[in-house]
Amino acid sequence: MAKKIFLIACEASADLHGAHLIHQLQKLLPESDFCGLGGAQMQTAGVRIFHDLTRISALGLGDVLRNYLTYRKIFHDTIRLIQKEKPDILITIDSPAFNLRLAKKISKTVPIFYFISPQLWAWGKRRIHIIKNHVREMLVILPFEKDFYEKEGVSAKFVGHPLLDSIPELPSASSLRKKIGIPEGKKAIGLFSGSREKEVRRILPLxxxxxxxxxxxMPDTVFFLSRSPNVRAEVYLEVLKKSPITCATPDAPFYELVKSMDFALVTSGTATLETALIGTPFFLLYKTGALTYFLGKRLVKVPYLGLVNLLLGDKVVPEFIQRDAAPEAIAREAKALLSNPEIQMRMKDAFQRVREKLGERGASERAAEEIFRYLSQKQ
Structure with a gap:
């Protein structure tokens, strides 16, 4: 059964999840043609990429406005491409600002499956009518999202969280510490400043x-910086040279570096959940433009920014956001955690509960099976 499948991933994390989904779809639909918007991961998986939005992904309202003409051109070109390619299905991945607007324009042309839901449960239900009217099915990755959508009359299937598939079985922390070169008796602290240049420039100095x-x-601490492949090396160098702190930048895979750390400072986003699933204690940090924060504060309907805290219904991970992201407060709380093994263990136990809530491995496989089932019935 050869099908044409059009996918849209606008950010680096969506590109990764899209690549995993494609690998599973290729097993079920080996002769199918995959095309769309994505990045290097999806291209490597065999997708014909028309535009790479992962290179210009925006952080905040200011970035969106600065890149407005570029986004507008790509948006309208995407509509033209879908009409030209005539795919059997459109799979949108996260990025509601682009994908929900597109859904309104194109749903009469092609059926839409949405993988990785917009966080409407956090932003209120203002856009639920778009999904109800234009999306065939939601493939959701958080356990409470299925009930949220079904109460609104939207077809939804919980497939599990794709990060459970992305994170490999890792060697022991002790062996990784030797591999990375962490000195005996030192407390290793990871700095994970995000996957976009704007984030790095704003949060790494903090x-x-x-x-x-x-x-x-705590003079026995040593610091390690994880560098994102999406951020130019000179951006890190520019920020690091302004700081007196010695910070190693090992050429180690992200997940291995996370596991080898005693503690981490992590920018809000996918990396916080990844860090929790690996089991490393961390604090969440976030700063954005003043206007973006002001608007977001008025719209967000949930008590926490971090997904770990939202899943647990408790502030297990300290969150340092905007004005509260003060180095003195962060350092004070970090010292308290690093000096108290009991606090560290409580956080690690909570992380295990997060893993249990996210279900079993195989999210991309279950999502692919649901898409395959629909395409089989469509014949």
Whole structure:
């Protein structure tokens, strides 16, 4: 059964999840043609990429406005491409600002399956009518999302979280520490400043200042910076040279670096959930533009920013957001955690509960099976 499948992934994390989904679809539909919008991961998986939005993904309202003409051109070209390619199905992945607007324009042309739901449960139900009217089925990755959509009359299937498939079985922390070169008796602290240049420029200086204060109080600490492949090396160098702190930048896979750390400072986003699933204690940090924060604060309907805290219904991971993201406060809380094994163990136990809530491995496989089932019935 040869089908044409059009996919849209606008950000790096969506590109990764899209690649995993494609690998599973290729097993079920080996002769099918995959095309769409995505990044390097999806291209490697065999997708004909028309535009790579992962290179210009926006952080906040200011970035969107600066790139408005580029987004507008790609948006209208995507409509033209879908009409030209005539796919059997359109699979949109996350990125509601682009994908929900597109759904309104194109749902009469092609059936839409939405993989990785917009967080409407956090932003209120203002856009639920778009999904109800234009999306054939939601393939959701959080257990409470299925009930949320079904109460609104939207077809939804919980497939599990794709990060459970993305994170490999890792060697022991002790062996990874030797591999990375962490000195015996030192407390290793990871700095995970995000996957976009704007994030790195805004949040890494905060992390480095916090690291400086931590090291003054705890001289046995050493610091390691994870560099995103989506951020130019010179951006990191520019920020690092302004800080007196010595910060290693090992050429180690992200997940291995996370597991080898005693503690981490992590920018809000997918990396926070990844860090929790690996089991490394961390704090969540987030800063954005003043206007973006003001608007977001008025719209967000949930008590926490971090998904770990939302899933647990409790502030297990300290969140340092906007004005509260002060180096002195971060350093003070970090010292308290690093000095108390009991606090660390409580956080690790909570992370295990998060893993249990997310279900079993195989999210991409279950999503692919649901798409295959629909395409089989469509014949």
């Amino acid at each position: 992390m480095l200042k916090s690291a400086e204060l931590i090291q003054k109080e």
